Amino acid sequence: MDIYELMKEAVLDGDEEEAVRLAEQALEEGLELQKVMDEGFLAGIQEAGQLYEDEEYFLPDLVCSADAMKCALEVLDEAMKNDPNAQKGAAAKVALVTVQGDVHDIGKTIVGAMMTASGFEVYDLGTDVLNEDVIAKVKEIDPDVLGLSALLTTTMEEQGNIIEMLKAEGLRDDVKVIIGGAPVNQAWADKITADGYSDNAIAAVKLAQEVLK
Amino acid sequence: MRMNAPVLSPEEIKRIHKDSIRILEEVGVKVPSEKALSILEAGGAKVDYDKQVAYITEAMVDAAFKAAPKEFLLGARNREHDLWLPTTRTVLNMDGCGSNVIDFNTGEKRLGTLQDLADVGKVFDAIPQAKVLWSCIHPEDTPNSRAAGVWATATSLINTCKHVQDEVQREDELPYIIEILKAVLGGTEEDVIERKIYSATYCTVAPLCHDKEMLEGTMALTKYKAPVLLYPMPACGSTGPASLYSNVALANAESLSSLVIYQLTTPGTPLIYGSALGRINLKTGAFLEGAVETELMMAAMVQMGKYYGLPTMAAGCLSDANSVGMQAAMEKVLTTVPLTHNDVDIIQGIGLIEGSMTLSLEQMIIDAEIFEHCMRMHQGIDVCDDKDYFEDIKAVAQGGHFLKQKSTRKAFRSDEFYNSKLIPGDTYDTWKAAGSKDMKDYAHEKVAAILAADPVCPLDANTEKLIREIMAEAAAKL
Numbered sequence: 040m041d042i043y044e045l046m047k048e049a050v051l052d053g054d055e056e057e058a059v060r061l062a063e064q065a066l067e068e069g070l071e072l073q074k075v076m077d078e079g080f081l082a083g084i085q086e087a088g089q090l091y092e093d094e095e096y097f098l099p100d101l102v103c104s105a106d107a108m109k110c111a112l113e114v115l116d117e118a119m120k121n122d123p124n125a126q127k128g129a130a131a132k133v134a135l136v137t138v139q140g141d142v143h144d145i146g147k148t149i150v151g152a153m154m155t156a157s158g159f160e161v162y163d164l165g166t167d168v169l170n171e172d173v174i175a176k177v178k179e180i181d182p183d184v185l186g187l188s189a190l191l192t193t194t195m196e197e198q199g200n201i202i203e204m205l206k207a208e209g210l211r212d213d214v215k216v217i218i219g220g221a222p223v224n225q226a227w228a229d230k231i232t233a234d235g236y237s238d239n240a241i242a243a244v245k246l247a248q249e250v251l252k
Numbered sequence: 253m254r255m256n257a258p259v260l261s262p263e264e265i266k267r268i269h270k271d272s273i274r275i276l277e278e279v280g281v282k283v284p285s286e287k288a289l290s291i292l293e294a295g296g297a298k299v300d301y302d303k304q305v306a307y308i309t310e311a312m313v314d315a316a317f318k319a320a321p322k323e324f325l326l327g328a329r330n331r332e333h334d335l336w337l338p339t340t341r342t343v344l345n346m347d348g349c350g351s352n353v354i355d356f357n358t359g360e361k362r363l364g365t366l367q368d369l370a371d372v373g374k375v376f377d378a379i380p381q382a383k384v385l386w387s388c389i390h391p392e393d394t395p396n397s398r399a400a401g402v403w404a405t406a407t408s409l410i411n412t413c414k415h416v417q418d419e420v421q422r423e424d425e426l427p428y429i430i431e432i433l434k435a436v437l438g439g440t441e442e443d444v445i446e447r448k449i450y451s452a453t454y455c456t457v458a459p460l461c462h463d464k465e466m467l468e469g470t471m472a473l474t475k476y477k478a479p480v481l482l483y484p485m486p487a488c489g490s491t492g493p494a495s496l497y498s499n500v501a502l503a504n505a506e507s508l509s510s511l512v513i514y515q516l517t518t519p520g521t522p523l524i525y526g527s528a529l530g531r532i533n534l535k536t537g538a539f540l541e542g543a544v545e546t547e548l549m550m551a552a553m554v555q556m557g558k559y560y561g562l563p564t565m566a567a568g569c570l571s572d573a574n575s576v577g578m579q580a581a582m583e584k585v586l587t588t589v590p591l592t593h594n595d596v597d598i599i600q601g602i603g604l605i606e607g608s609m610t611l612s613l614e615q616m617i618i619d620a621e622i623f624e625h626c627m628r629m630h631q632g633i634d635v636c637d638d639k640d641y642f643e644d645i646k647a648v649a650q651g652g653h654f655l656k657q658k659s660t661r662k663a664f665r666s667d668e669f670y671n672s673k674l675i676p677g678d679t680y681d682t683w684k685a686a687g688s689k690d691m692k693d694y695a696h697e698k699v700a701a702i703l704a705a706d707p708v709c710p711l712d713a714n715t716e717k718l719i720r721e722i723m724a725e726a727a728a729k730l
Contacts, residue, residue, distance in 0.1 A: 091535070094535070142457050142463060145487070145537065149536075190391075191349070193390070193400070193421050206406060222349070222390065224351070224363070227363065246630075
């Protein structure tokens with residue numbers, strides 16, 4: 040098995056340590072980064088996605104693959120930025136956050152894994168994040184899509200509040216806002232002028248692709 | 253004998269208890285509240301203030317159980333509906349925190365409103381087995397969303413004469429809730445403490461976390477000795493471990509930590525041992541309420557609660573279906589039987605579909621019907637002298653029929669047979685001639701009649717006016 044095949048396997052197995060080791064080896068040996076991505080790590084995540092579509096992989100398998108992929112990317116990040124030939128598939132940036140007052144993590148984590156598996160560059164801002172900190176992060180990261188999660192009927196209001204704050208800061212036209220969480224629905228998304236809503240993680244990926252068209 | 257359905261042996265119950273104690277002692281529980289952490293530390297817990305983690309000991313759990321009452325009242329505005337726990341027969345509750353309604357007139361799904369909560373109260377009062385009303389949806393039309401919890405509680409109290417359960421989501425809501433309770437009772441804080449017409453759900457956040465706002469709000473409520481429902485919700489495979497057994501141990505550990513906190517805060521606080529565990533969809537990760545495994549875990553939790561001697565409440569009669577129909581019916585039966593057959597005190601979940609996110613008034617009626625069928629099944633076969641009808645068999649002998657036997661006529665008026673009101677049992681031609689109506693149609697007609705009728709036990713106008721003034725103040729100040 041060549042090193043590219045091993046990279047693919049590491050992602051497929053969700054083996055974070057092996058993915059990191061292979062990414063470091065790639066840097067040490069000065070391998071062509073575009074090839075490392077296309078034939079190694081990206082190929083792995085794409086195959087994981089296909090296995091998921093085929094119902095051979097379940098959610099935990101995909102989450103592990105996505106995290107292994109992210110670990111490898113973190114190692115390669117600096118080098119990729121400095122390599123004019125390497126692109127991360129020109130991935131769109133997605134920032135995900137569970138809104139202030141809400142500590143529920145799992146929905147956002149699943150969406151993040153699905154997004155990573157689908158080639159997005161995912162920034163997980165955490166849970167119970169103050170609205171002003173979300174705005175600051177939007178300024179810093181400049182994401183193409185901002186995903187707002189709320190699991191409680193009491194915290195879903197914050198999704199609307201963040202959209203209003205984005206408007207007040209003049210940032211609303213720069214980022215597509217999508218929302219999710221058990222209590223929210225399309226009517227709520229319309230009410231708070233979000234760009235979209237989805238009720239599951241797979242649909243969230245399609246939604247992100249849709250709003251960026 | 254009765255038809256029972258235990259899922260844990262006595263040894264397994266003890267093993268899960270020990271597992272939960274080990275989780276509390278070795279892993280600990282996150283308590284993001286200085287107030288609660290210092291109470292826990294004073295009570296004997298080892299506390300890591302940097303991580304906000306408390307390690308609770310077995311001795312603390314034992315002491316908390318000694319302090320927790322085993323019997324208490326869930327009072328109602330109409331005393332006829334007072335409910336003593338533990339119950340002698342399982343009763344019904346709604347679930348809380350949904351957001352949608354299947355509109356009764358159009359059949360379309362939309363966001364829930366205050367009027368929907370009012371309608372729920374009216375239908376709830378017309379269901380005899382329904383005794384505890386948790387405001388089931390978050391009304392989207394409150395003037396100030398921070399007052400939505402208070403408004404939901406108040407709307408339920410105005411529209412039902414039975415016990416109301418809700419949540420104290422933040423401590424600043426509490427003064428308004430207490431004022432509203434005083435208004436309903438026409439009394440003082442002492443009456444609020446004594447009559448217990450309001451109780452609160454307290455959810456832990458799996459795995460092993462408490463929520464600061466809700467925890468401090470509910471701790472403040474214990475001053476009024478209002479019953480608190482301990483309500484863990486780990487999802488097997490995502491926010492909980494991927495075996496039913498360990499997920500129950502985790503949920504139990506969360507509840508034991510809540511028990512300790514509330515008994516240390518106010519010894520003698522009445523606690524209900526609740527459960528709303530779930531499993532996830534293997535592919536999407538969605539929380540599945542209507543799954544068989546979900547209710548096996550709930551049955552185990554009911555057994556744990558009974559082992560501890562606490563009154564029990566469990567989420568049941570649940571469905572993940574998106575509409576009132578076949579899937580809902582199947583899942584609701586499967587998620588009711590394990591509870592009726594373990595003699596849970598209160599089943600929590602009627603009237604809701606889509607993972608308790610969506611209300612259907614017709615489903616409330618259908619679920620009460622499902623419940624009665626399950627209760628009849630639980631009752632089993634009564635083999636006793638009173639029901640030994642050998643003399644009938646001898647009298648009828650070969651051929652003939654039993655219709656004219658006195659015991660037959662008597663039995664038809666007894667609990668030997670459940671006489672369904674929603675399943676008329678017409679033959680095909682009669683059914684077709686009557687419009688091919690199904691259970692949902694009959695439930696719809698019943699709801700229409702209830703909504704058109706005057707309230708059974710309306711609140712007097714002056715009291716309602718007073719409550720509405722408190723609601724307005726909450727909307728202005730929260």
